[in-house]
Amino acid sequence: MTTTAARTLVVEGREIELDPEGYLVSLDEWSPAVAEALAAEESRTLTPAHWEVLEVLRDFYRRFEMAPAMRPLVKAVKQSLGDEKGSSIYLMRLFPESPAKVTARLAGLPKPTNCL
Helix, strand or coil, X not given: CCCCCCEEEEECCEEEEECCCCCECCHHHCCHHHHHHHHHHCCCCCCHHHHHHHHHHHHHHHHHCCCCCHHHHHHHHXXXXXXXXXXXXXXXXXXXXXXXXXXXXXXXXXXXXXXX
């Protein structure tokens, strides 16, 4: 599947191509600086709590080659970070719009398949 860039984001002097929904066209372009730039576009500041969820998500993708929808995301966070953080309420506080979609975009991963 060939995806053409809808727009670009300049990060550290490099042009990063994004699809129409703001996901990276090339997953290899991701870096923490790209995540910060994507978050800044949404007026979001990534805290250590955000970063630990993004790291869980990137690990999930390395293992399963897919970005998780909400239920698997909650389960992965719970397994990695414990019961207190492994809840949809916790994730909704960090990423109020749609935790699965927002975390995938910020982590440089494709849109989860079961997310509208």
